[in-house]
Amino acid sequence: MNAIRRRWALRPRAGRLERANYKWIYLFLLPTVIIFVLFYAVPIVQVFVTSFTRWDGFTDPEFNGLRNYINMFTNSAFLQSLKNLFLWCLVAAVFHVGFGTLVAFVLFYRPRGWKLTRAVFMIPNVISAAAWAMIYRFIFNNDFGVLNTIIRFFDPDFNVQWFYQSPWAFWAVTLTWLFYAVIVTLVVLGDLMNIPSELGEAARLDGATGWQFIRHIQLPLCRGAIGTSVIVSLTARIAMYEQISLTTAGGPGNDTMSLSILLVNGILDYRYGYANAVGVVMFLIGLVILFVVNRLFRMDETDY
Amino acid sequence: MKLKKGLTRTFMYAIEIFVIVISAFPILWVIMSAFKTNGEILTNPLALPTSITLDTFAYLFEAYNFPLYFLNSLLAAGVSTVVSLLFYSMGAYVIAKFKFPGRQLLYILFTITLLVPSHSKTQPIFSLVMQLGLYDSIWGVTFVYLSMGMAMSIFILKAGFMAVPKTLDDAAIVDGASFLRVFWRINLPLAKNALTTAGVLMFLNNWNEYYFASLLTVSDSQRTLPIALAFFTSEFSYNYTQLFSALTVVILPGILLYAVAQEKVQVSVATAGIKG
Numbered sequence: 001m002n003a004i005r006r007r008w009a010l011r012p013r014a015g016r017l018e019r020a021n022y023k024w025i026y027l028f029l030l031p032t033v034i035i036f037v038l039f040y041a042v043p044i045v046q047v048f049v050t051s052f053t054r055w056d057g058f059t060d061p062e063f064n065g066l067r068n069y070i071n072m073f074t075n076s077a078f079l080q081s082l083k084n085l086f087l088w089c090l091v092a093a094v095f096h097v098g099f100g101t102l103v104a105f106v107l108f109y110r111p112r113g114w115k116l117t118r119a120v121f122m123i124p125n126v127i128s129a130a131a132w133a134m135i136y137r138f139i140f141n142n143d144f145g146v147l148n149t150i151i152r153f154f155d156p157d158f159n160v161q162w163f164y165q166s167p168w169a170f171w172a173v174t175l176t177w178l179f180y181a182v183i184v185t186l187v188v189l190g191d192l193m194n195i196p197s198e199l200g201e202a203a204r205l206d207g208a209t210g211w212q213f214i215r216h217i218q219l220p221l222c223r224g225a226i227g228t229s230v231i232v233s234l235t236a237r238i239a240m241y242e243q244i245s246l247t248t249a250g251g252p253g254n255d256t257m258s259l260s261i262l263l264v265n266g267i268l269d270y271r272y273g274y275a276n277a278v279g280v281v282m283f284l285i286g287l288v289i290l291f292v293v294n295r296l297f298r299m300d301e302t303d304y
Numbered sequence: 305m306k307l308k309k310g311l312t313r314t315f316m317y318a319i320e321i322f323v324i325v326i327s328a329f330p331i332l333w334v335i336m337s338a339f340k341t342n343g344e345i346l347t348n349p350l351a352l353p354t355s356i357t358l359d360t361f362a363y364l365f366e367a368y369n370f371p372l373y374f375l376n377s378l379l380a381a382g383v384s385t386v387v388s389l390l391f392y393s394m395g396a397y398v399i400a401k402f403k404f405p406g407r408q409l410l411y412i413l414f415t416i417t418l419l420v421p422s423h424s425k426t427q428p429i430f431s432l433v434m435q436l437g438l439y440d441s442i443w444g445v446t447f448v449y450l451s452m453g454m455a456m457s458i459f460i461l462k463a464g465f466m467a468v469p470k471t472l473d474d475a476a477i478v479d480g481a482s483f484l485r486v487f488w489r490i491n492l493p494l495a496k497n498a499l500t501t502a503g504v505l506m507f508l509n510n511w512n513e514y515y516f517a518s519l520l521t522v523s524d525s526q527r528t529l530p531i532a533l534a535f536f537t538s539e540f541s542y543n544y545t546q547l548f549s550a551l552t553v554v555i556l557p558g559i560l561l562y563a564v565a566q567e568k569v570q571v572s573v574a575t576a577g578i579k580g
Contacts, residue, residue, distance in 0.1 A: 024483040025398045032395035032414060032458070035388075039451035040417045043428035050427075057431065103323055111316040119566055120327045126562040126569065127331075127555040128512035130530035134537065134551055135330045138337075144349040144544065146333060179326050186570060210312075238421050242514050246534055260423050264519065272427050279424035286421050 044283075051277040056270040068277035078278075080254040081262060084170070085237060085285070091174060092233045100184025101226060105214065107185065108192045118189075121182040133246040136176045137163065163247050169255045176243045177236075184229040191225035192218060227297030234289045238282055331555065338548040345544045360549040369524060370553060373532040376442045380517070380528055381510035384449035389503050392454065393495070396461035397487055401473070411462070418455035423515065433520055442526045445517050449510045457502040460572070464498020465491055501572035504565050511558060529554045 051068055055061035072078045103121070107114045124132060139146045140162035151158045162172040195218060203213050219226075241260040244250060250257040259282050266275030337345055338360065339353035364370050398404070399411050429448060438444030468491050476486050492499070514530040521527060527535070536550045562569055 021402060021483055022404060025402050025404050028394040028398045028487075029410065031391035032454070033410070035391065035451050035454060036414060036417070038432065039425070039429065039448075040420065040454075043425035043432075044420065046428040047425060103319060106316045106319045109316065111313065111320060113317075113320055117320045117323050118570065120324045122566075122570060123327050123331060123559060123562065126508055126512075127558045128514060128530040128533075130512070130514040130534060131551055131555045134533060134547075135334055137537075138334070138544075138548075139330060144346050146330075146349060149349045179323075235421060239423050241423065246537075260515075263423060263426055267427055267430060267519070272431075275427050279426065282421050282424040286419060286424075290419060 047276045047279045047283070050273055051280045053273045055273040057272050058270075061273060064273070068274045071274065072277055072281070077250075077254045077257050078259075078262060081257040081259050084256065084258060087170075088174065088237045088240070089234050089289075091178065092237050093230050096178055096181050096233050097184050097226060097229050099179055100181030100229060101188050103181065104185045104188035104192060105218075107189055118182075118185070121180075121185065124180045125182050129242040130246055133176060133242045136172075136243075137247050140172050164252055166252050166255050169248050169252055173243055173247060173256050176247070177240070181229075181233070183232060184226075187229050187232075188222050188225045191222035195221050223297045227293055230297070231290055231293050234293070235286055238286055238289075331559070334548055334551050334555070338545065338552045340545060340548075342543060342545050345548070360545050361553065364546065364549055364553065368532075369527075370532075370550075372525065373527050373529045374553075374557075376526065377511055377528040377530075380442055380446045380449055381507050381513075384446045384452075384510050385503055385507040388450045388453070388457065388506060389499060391450070392457040392502070393461050393465075393492065393499065394487075396458050397465050397491055399458070400462045400465035401470070401491075411458070414458045415455045422452070426516075426519065429516070430519060439520060440522050440526055442521070442528070444520050445513075445526075445528065448516050448520065449513065452513070453502070453506045453509055457506060460502045460505075461495065461498050464495035464501075467498075468494045500565075500568055504561075504568050505572050508558065508561070508569070511561075 050061050052063060052065060053061035054064045054067065103117075107118055138144070140148075142148055142159060142161050145162075147162070148158060148160065160168060162168045199217055199221075200213065203217055208216070239260065240258060241264075244256050244258050244261055245264075248256045250261045259278055263275050263278040263282070266272070266278060333350075336353060337349070339356055340351075344351065344354065395410075395414065399407055433439050433444040433448065436444070436447070438447055472490055472494070473486050476490055481489070512530060513528075514534075517528050517531050518534065521531060524535075533550055533554045536547060
């Protein structure tokens with residue numbers, strides 16, 4: 001009897017109506033399943049498997065063990081891109097998310113013009129990252145760029161090629177995304193608005209000052225949103241491509257090299273095995289970030 | 305106390321102004337520069353244009369394939385958005401409304417794809433498009449765009465369909481409505497909000513996409529606007545007026561779409577917490 005009950009518990013109980021609909025249900029799922037298999041399941045398996053092979057895309061892949069990984073970890077461009085990614089992640093987690101959160105708090109108190117600010121802040125996010133990279137190339141241009149023109153008001157002899165000179169290039173690339181944290185702002189603002197207003201009243205009755213309220217009530221309560229923002233902005237660092245490829249292309253030297261640039265170069269050189277090894281590293285870094293941030297912000301716990 | 309309040313106020317306005325300047329100024333500067341001559345751009349980058357003419361834009365559209373790039377972008381982003389919206393709403397609909405074996409597993413599989421950096425799958429997707437004979441074709445790009453935003457759309461659409469009361473479905477079934485009819489006539493129209501949210505996000509992403517489009521096309525006739533823009537830099541190199549005009553043409557449609565669907569875009573970004 002128990003065994004029977006358990007068997008029933010294992011599968012969702014389907015009504016007569018639903019069973020009659022199975023044909024339709026699976027038909028409706030088919031397109032999504034096909035896309036999932038073609039663009040996710042098969043590619044991920046393929047990337048993992050062929051990362052252990054030598055493969056030019058024309059002949060059959062040839063197993064070569066850890067060769068690609070050894071090549072990768074002895075390549076200075078790869079090591080530099082790991083270092084860059086780490087530094088960019090750090091900057092993103094602290095300053096990018098920090099700035100977005102700050103703006104969220106400002107907007108939460110609805111100063112005059114908060115709706116306009118929120119609307120305008122979104123604009124850099126709705127235009128193509130490629131176009132945005134070009135715009136920044138012009139802003140940082142030495143001859144007619146906005147930045148150097150303004151600096152020359154104070155120092156007429158100032159000359160810097162931001163995207164082409166070490167160590168500026170790294171920070172010039174960083175500036176193309178650093179302050180554009182509207183996603184962080186919107187996500188955190190959403191959480192702030194969800195905090196029950198009784199909490200604010202209770203805190204005020206207990207004599208909490210504004211800063212104490214922010215520090216001990218609001219910030220801890222929107223840690224879920226902040227955690228999400230950290231994940232989103234760190235994964236955006238892994239995927240960063242246009243901002244580098246269209247400005248510095250990884251230079252000067254390897255100053256702004258990234259995994260995405262190495263991966264594309266691998267494909268263009270027909271070193272598919274190597275490119276996929278880089279892909280595996282990207283994938284794993286993504287997973288690690290997700291896991292660590294989730295733990296750090298205790299995102300799976302609820303508060304009210 | 306009063307002083308402190310004043311300081312906080314000033315600080316808040318300073319932040320607001322900073323945000324508006326860094327977000328709007330670069331774009332205004334690009335549009336403004338598109339109306340200046342090369343000499344004006346070089347001698348005084350911050351000055352206003354002296355005359356407003358649309359000559360450069362007219363030239364761009366005549367001498368280069370701009371209308372074609374525009375159509376390519378519209379085709380790739382538009383077709384992929386409409387088709388994947390249909391596909392994903394079918395999937396999300398049955399996941400939201402029916403019990404069947406594998407339901408939970410499929411939902412997890414579909415949404416977990418969010419965690420896979422799309423760049424890491426570049427080579428297999430590249431090879432897939434090659435095998436299908438769609439390399440260097442705008443259709444290949446469109447095909448790849450179908451897969452983008454899957455997790456996010458399923459997530460948004462599932463919530464949308466779950467909000468449609470089941471009693472409405474039952475009433476329609478009693479009246480003899482078929483499975484298709486219940487989906488098409490009742491659920492789709494009532495999940496309109498979720499559909500626009502997912503649609504706007506997908507369209508914006510695909511309209512702006514650069515990475516796959518740059519890898520999957522080579523010929524001029526297959527370029528989308530962002531790709532064409534990248535090629536322009538090398539082609540015009542020192543004609544800044546044309547470069548700025550090209551940039552203006554590329555960024556304006558996205559901004560206009562945003563201006564029309566502003567609330568939608570903001571709400572969707574806030575609920576999804578994800579973009580790109």
